[in-house]
Amino acid sequence: MIVDKLQQLGQKSIAKIQGMGRATIMLFGALVAWPTPRKSFPLLLKQLYVVGVLSLLIILVSGLFIGMVLALQGYTVLSKFGAEQMLGPLVALSLLRELGPVVTALLFAGRAGSALTAEIGLMKATEQLSGMEMMAVDPLRRIIAPRFWAGVISMPLLAMIFTAVGILGGHLVGVDWLGVDSGGYWSAMQANVDFQQDIMNGVIKSAVFALIVTWIALHKGFDAVPTSEGISQATTQTVVTSSLAVLGFDFILTAVMFGG
Amino acid sequence: MTSRKIEVLVGLFVALAIAAFMLLSLKVANSGMAGSGETYMLYAKFENIGGLKVRSPIKVGGVVVGRVRSINLDTEEYSPVVAMEIDSQYNNFPETSSVAILTSGLLGEQYLGLQPGFVDETVSILKSGDYVEDTKSAIVLEELIGQFLFNRGSN
Numbered sequence: 001m002i003v004d005k006l007q008q009l010g011q012k013s014i015a016k017i018q019g020m021g022r023a024t025i026m027l028f029g030a031l032v033a034w035p036t037p038r039k040s041f042p043l044l045l046k047q048l049y050v051v052g053v054l055s056l057l058i059i060l061v062s063g064l065f066i067g068m069v070l071a072l073q074g075y076t077v078l079s080k081f082g083a084e085q086m087l088g089p090l091v092a093l094s095l096l097r098e099l100g101p102v103v104t105a106l107l108f109a110g111r112a113g114s115a116l117t118a119e120i121g122l123m124k125a126t127e128q129l130s131g132m133e134m135m136a137v138d139p140l141r142r143i144i145a146p147r148f149w150a151g152v153i154s155m156p157l158l159a160m161i162f163t164a165v166g167i168l169g170g171h172l173v174g175v176d177w178l179g180v181d182s183g184g185y186w187s188a189m190q191a192n193v194d195f196q197q198d199i200m201n202g203v204i205k206s207a208v209f210a211l212i213v214t215w216i217a218l219h220k221g222f223d224a225v226p227t228s229e230g231i232s233q234a235t236t237q238t239v240v241t242s243s244l245a246v247l248g249f250d251f252i253l254t255a256v257m258f259g260g
Numbered sequence: 261m262t263s264r265k266i267e268v269l270v271g272l273f274v275a276l277a278i279a280a281f282m283l284l285s286l287k288v289a290n291s292g293m294a295g296s297g298e299t300y301m302l303y304a305k306f307e308n309i310g311g312l313k314v315r316s317p318i319k320v321g322g323v324v325v326g327r328v329r330s331i332n333l334d335t336e337e338y339s340p341v342v343a344m345e346i347d348s349q350y351n352n353f354p355e356t357s358s359v360a361i362l363t364s365g366l367l368g369e370q371y372l373g374l375q376p377g378f379v380d381e382t383v384s385i386l387k388s389g390d391y392v393e394d395t396k397s398a399i400v401l402e403e404l405i406g407q408f409l410f411n412r413g414s415n
Binding site: 161191199 | 269274276279280283288
């Protein structure tokens with residue numbers, strides 16, 4: 001029946017909007033409060049270590065390889081036109097504008113986002129969150145807020161490291177292996193990369209992605225069905241939803257920043 | 261894991277990120293132009309700007325002295341007006357100077373070539389906001405071919 005279908009659609013939409021509302025209330029409750037730096041700073045530091053420092057290795061390795069592969073593939077095409085000098089701008093611009101923020105966000109969702117969801121979901125399943133509330137400790141302030149700030153702070157830093165390592169990887173392959181002139185690599189890059197237009201827009205992009213990925217991860221964990229199956233579903237959803245959200249927002253941001 | 265070790269590792273992480281940012285902004289971006297900061301504006305009216313774009317370089321003898329700030333259409337004469345942002349360390353161009361729209365290489369991007377003019381007592385120096393009177397428009401390939409064919413036809 002068509003009315004049944006309509007009802008299903010309505011049910012799903014209401015559930016989605018309720019989920020968004022709960023996510024907003026969670027974030028609001030975690031962030032809007034009188035700041036207590038002495039209490040919250042050690043918590044933030046711990047989370048910066050878990051979320052940022054432990055993601056460093058995967059970011060370094062994938063940045064290096066993506067830069068190397070970009071230089072290798074770019075060289076094959078550019079050398080056909082005798083335009084090897086443009087290898088530097090090719091590597092730098094694609095990393096700064098797109099690959100740096102996006103791939104970092106995808107890796108971050110897989111490496112740190114899933115861990116955040118699983119951790120918070122398990123806390124919920126083992127009733128640690130309710131236990132905190134019993135002791136008059138606000139779990140939003142104690143658990144959600146430091147993790148949120150750690151994600152938002154560390155992802156732009158990780159994206160920057162990713163891009164820098166990628167450009168060095170491009171140098172490694174392009175200059176040291178394929179024999180592009182080193183001076184040309186850097187000077188063509190400097191002539192084509194603009195601080196405001198390219199570097200700052202890349203940083204803004206990764207800050208937006210950081211917000212999206214961390215928020216989704218925390219919400220999915222906080223909202224998980226407190227069973228082992230529920231947690232595994234929530235973890236999967238974190239990775240899928242945040243990856244799709246990152247790619248969607250990337251298109252919108254690119255259209256706004258570079259489309260005109 | 262002791263808290264001291266965590267602090268050291270987080271410090272290392274942040275230092276690494278700062279180093280990456282320094283590398284990007286100093287070695288990758290064109291900080292040379294942004295560094296000196298001080299600029300002044302000159303304007304030039306062309307008949308046709310071809311493929312000139314905002315942020316195209318302005319060169320004197322191949323050296324970049326500034327960039328195109330904006331390109332607008334003059335609503336009275338319907339001719340494009342190019343606003344040029346020039347580094348203030350090069351503020352000695354006489355009003356006899358000329359600008360031409362040139363192309364770097366056969367397929368390269370277009371840029372503005374600024375040619376300093378002669379100086380004598382009656383010639384004043386261009387100040388911020390002045391117009392460069394002597395301009396040469398971009399060469400449009402179709403017009404060149406059209407002229408060539410027209411000349412062939414009349415012979």
